[in-house]
């Protein structure tokens with residue numbers, strides 16, 4: 001993409017979050033500001049407890065900050081509530097977590113169809129895109145398998161397919177390979193890079209692995225609730 005034509009997808013200003021535990025106030029995010037351009041691939045690294053998951057949850061509309069602003073393009077997502085927030089999340093953001101959180105009783109195909117069914121698309125319209133994205137992540141021959149019949153890496157591929165089936169602009173992945181061996185982690189990262197290249201997908205990926213972070217376009221380091229680099 002031409003540098004001069006890059007557009008800011010996410011603009012975060014002075015985001016703070018604290019929790020109150022009994023008498024104690026725990027400051028988890030301390031006036032974090034950051035911008036992510038459309039099409040960027042960003043790694044978020046930092047020690048355990050630095051605030052990475054909390055930041056991802058706020059960026060994804062799953063949690064609210066104590067203060068600060070989060071804009072997607074020109075939209076103030078903290079002003080969204082209830083069904084409007086649900087719709088925004090469903091259409092704009094795909095999530096992948098460390099533990100795939102697939103529904104064990106449903107097949108890979110049904111799991112991937114779920115976001116479209118929740119969005120009110122009929123079975124017929126949900127099936128085609130779900131099949132196509134499962135092909136794209138290399139699971140065209142595993143459509144009818146349930147999560148328990150798939151390897152850890154395959155389960156995470158299904159979770160990635162489910163995150164992308166609504167064609168979100170942004171993928172948020174919180175330690176997507178934290179539970180996998182290094183060879184399988186490597187495959188998942190290659191898949192994320194392929195999806196980034198092929199779809200121009202913007203992604204923010206939390207990882208503890210420096211070598212995996214090095215493959216992303218930019219690394220943001222969190223220390224004690226703030227971004228230092």
Ligand SMILES: Nc1ncnc2c1ncn2[C@@H]1O[C@H](COP(=O)(O)OP(=O)(O)OP(=O)(O)O)[C@@H](O)[C@H]1O
Pocket residue numbers: 019020021026028046047048049050051052053054055
């Ligand atoms: N609901 C909560 N109530 C109180 N404290 C919380 C709550 N959620 C998170 N915290 C605290 O916020 C801090 C940051 O947590 P967070 O999960 O964002 O860190 P992290 O950088 O993602 O860590 P990890 O790499 O271990 O997942 C931690 O000290 C945690 O104990």
